[in-house]
Amino acid sequence: MNSRIVKLADNTISVEEMASLADWLKEGHQVTKGPITREFEAEFAAYIGTKYSIMVNSGSSANLLMAFSLLEAGYLRNKKVIVPAVSWVTTLSPFIQLAFECFLCDSDPNDLGVDLDHLEQLLKNEQPALLILVHILGHPNQMDAIRRLCASHGCLVIEDACEALGSEYKGIKVGALSLAGSFSFYYGHHISTIEGGAITTSDDTLYSVMLAIRSHGWSRDVPEADRLAWKEEFQIDEFREFYSFYYAGYNLRSTDLNAYLGRLQLGRLPEITRIRARNFELYRQALPEFWSQSSEGGPISSFAFGTYARNRLETANHLVAHGIECRPLVCGSMGRQPFWIKKYGVMHLPVADKVHDFGLYLPNHAKITPEDIAFVAKHFREVAQPI
Ligand SMILES: Cc1ncc(COP(=O)(O)O)c(C=O)c1O
Numbered sequence: 001m002n003s004r005i006v007k008l009a010d011n012t013i014s015v016e017e018m019a020s021l022a023d024w025l026k027e028g029h030q031v032t033k034g035p036i037t038r039e040f041e042a043e044f045a046a047y048i049g050t051k052y053s054i055m056v057n058s059g060s061s062a063n064l065l066m067a068f069s070l071l072e073a074g075y076l077r078n079k080k081v082i083v084p085a086v087s088w089v090t091t092l093s094p095f096i097q098l099a100f101e102c103f104l105c106d107s108d109p110n111d112l113g114v115d116l117d118h119l120e121q122l123l124k125n126e127q128p129a130l131l132i133l134v135h136i137l138g139h140p141n142q143m144d145a146i147r148r149l150c151a152s153h154g155c156l157v158i159e160d161a162c163e164a165l166g167s168e169y170k171g172i173k174v175g176a177l178s179l180a181g182s183f184s185f186y187y188g189h190h191i192s193t194i195e196g197g198a199i200t201t202s203d204d205t206l207y208s209v210m211l212a213i214r215s216h217g218w219s220r221d222v223p224e225a226d227r228l229a230w231k232e233e234f235q236i237d238e239f240r241e242f243y244s245f246y247y248a249g250y251n252l253r254s255t256d257l258n259a260y261l262g263r264l265q266l267g268r269l270p271e272i273t274r275i276r277a278r279n280f281e282l283y284r285q286a287l288p289e290f291w292s293q294s295s296e297g298g299p300i301s302s303f304a305f306g307t308y309a310r311n312r313l314e315t316a317n318h319l320v321a322h323g324i325e326c327r328p329l330v331c332g333s334m335g336r337q338p339f340w341i342k343k344y345g346v347m348h349l350p351v352a353d354k355v356h357d358f359g360l361y362l363p364n365h366a367k368i369t370p371e372d373i374a375f376v377a378k379h380f381r382e383v384a385q386p387i
Contacts, residue, residue, distance in 0.1 A: 004375055008325035009188030010367045012272065017264045024260055036256035040263050044198055047266060049176040051202035054210050055259060059162040059184025059197040060090035061252040065210055066158055066180050066199055067094040070130065072247050073209040075156060080128035084114050085333045085352035087134040091160045092334055103128060104335050106349035111295035113141030115351060123153040131157050135164035135174050136330065137306045137361065140297035143169050143177050165190040166273035166301030175200040190272055190301060191265035193258035209247065217249030272366040273301040279364045279373060280305060286377035290386045304361035309384040312358055318383040324376050329359025358387055
């Protein structure tokens with residue numbers, strides 16, 4: 001009996017990082033969002049290659065903040081959005097909550113981003129104001145073609161890059177490929193701040209609006225020029241300004257505790273990305289008879305190795321019996337999820353349905369070794385039937 005356990009995800013926060021955090025906490029800082037958060041935001045933006053980043057308390061909060069801020073900033077000519085059918089529930093749910101009309105787009109059979117033909121059809125038929133992309137399991141969408149199509153239909157593009165931190169498309173990092181990008185720093189993602197997330201953007205107006213909406217709708221975090229202009233517009237004095245709300249905001253803030261970890265984690269991100277990319281290639285070489293994602297991007301900061309097995313349940317049970325964790329390929333199709341069916345009825349899309357019925361993903365994280373991959377591949381092919 002082999003005693004090897006291959007976990008789907010593992011802690012990225014080291015004992016040394018926790019000890020450093022504990023030492024810092026003992027110094028007695030305020031710990032709520034403050035200078036460490038601002039430092040992390042500047043470093044994260046520099047890493048992605050955008051002018052700004054905004055730290056929030058999860059990737060889901062990042063998606064919600066992008067959606068509501070685009071509306072409030074007046075960037076959207078209507079409340080129609082295209083969302084990939086293969087995505088994450090909180091990629092889509094903010095738009096449902098904000099009463100958008102949501103159109104699910106099928107997946108490209110190679111990279112599992114949006115399918116270009118279906119995208120074009122939706123753009124033509126529905127004339128939506130917005131497209132949110134998801135770079136599934138680290139693989140960038142076909143950005144050149146997507147940007148061309150969306151520009152010709154006046155559709156804005158944003159990215160949910162929660163599974164793709166560190167991946168690049170033609171030399172540009174995901175999250176810097178559109179108007180704004182979201183990231184998750186939850187356990188099991190590329191870096192972790194326990195819970196956490198961020199938005200990247202280079203748009204000045206959107207940045208100010210997002211900073212306000214992150215914190216109740218007040219202007220305290222907003223750059224001076226916008227803060228003063230808003231104050232002037234509503235004739236607000238210094239005292240009233242403490243509790244003046246320019247937007248009906250949320251509280252989506254993170255804390256300096258999380259940002260402290262984020263700064264340490266960011267230092268290790270290039271190495272984490274390198275190992276994840278190597279592991280993806282090793283899986284691909286070890287399982288040539290099985291489908292694997294391929295994209296125009298590179299390097300791919302792989303989240304996990306996604307593939308198909310005709311007998312998925314049997315395969316998953318076999319892996320678990322050998323100490324190997326695995327999961328369905330993300331959420332499958334949103335059009336087949338109970339919450340969607342209850343509201344709109346089931347929606348069938350060919351590639352998304354295939355992902356829903358046969359897709360699964362195998363572990364990849366920075367502690368996975370080439371020996372682990374050989375072990376997983378051996379047990380996988382003992383049972384799995386390719387499609
Ligand atoms: C594509 C995508 N978007 C958003 C999220 C949500 O991130 P969080 O768990 O930080 O809320 C996830 C989570 O895994 C995800 O995969």
